[in-house]
């Protein structure tokens with residue numbers, strides 16, 4: 001990205017930018033001859049800087065293929081085009097949502113609370129613990145109010161990584177979950193930490 005302008009306000013930073021690279025071929029049929037079609041301004045939110053919300057307006061180019069005649073936008077590999085924010089902001093939000101309210105994150109980054117909730121829901125749904133590649137010796141079990149109810153959260157205490165999110169915080173759920181772990185995984189766990 002090449003920065004074209006920066007405007008600083010009391011609570012916000014607004015950056016205008018454009019991509020440095022042109023596509024080499026049509027994204028649909030790989031033909032190499034392309035015409036510039038139009039430029040469209042798209043706003044993507046980014047990590048806050050010095051406590052200010054950061055919005056990047058990308059002047060995004062659209063091309064038309066000479067062969068298949070279809071149009072397509074240039075790729076923006078650092079951006080999450082579904083949520084209109086940078087990929088690093090997605091990671092930041094998903095980690096912060098484990099310990100802060102969605103409202104406070106929404107205030108900080110300038111995205112709607114519903115978007116924060118959606119991003120965290122995607123993060124939780126994608127968790128697929130790989131117990132075998134990193135044997136857990138110290139298992140942490142904590143409870144968090146997430147996605148409309150209290151749930152148990154399992155973490156690896158040594159690496160501070162979240163391992164899995166259970167559907168509620170009932171004793172039956174956690175017992176069934178732990179009993180369902182493969183025998184070598186159960187035998188590896190030496191310590192379980194939880195708050196009573």
Ligand SMILES: [Zn+2]
Pocket residue numbers: 026027028029030031065066067068069070
């Ligand atoms: Zn084409």
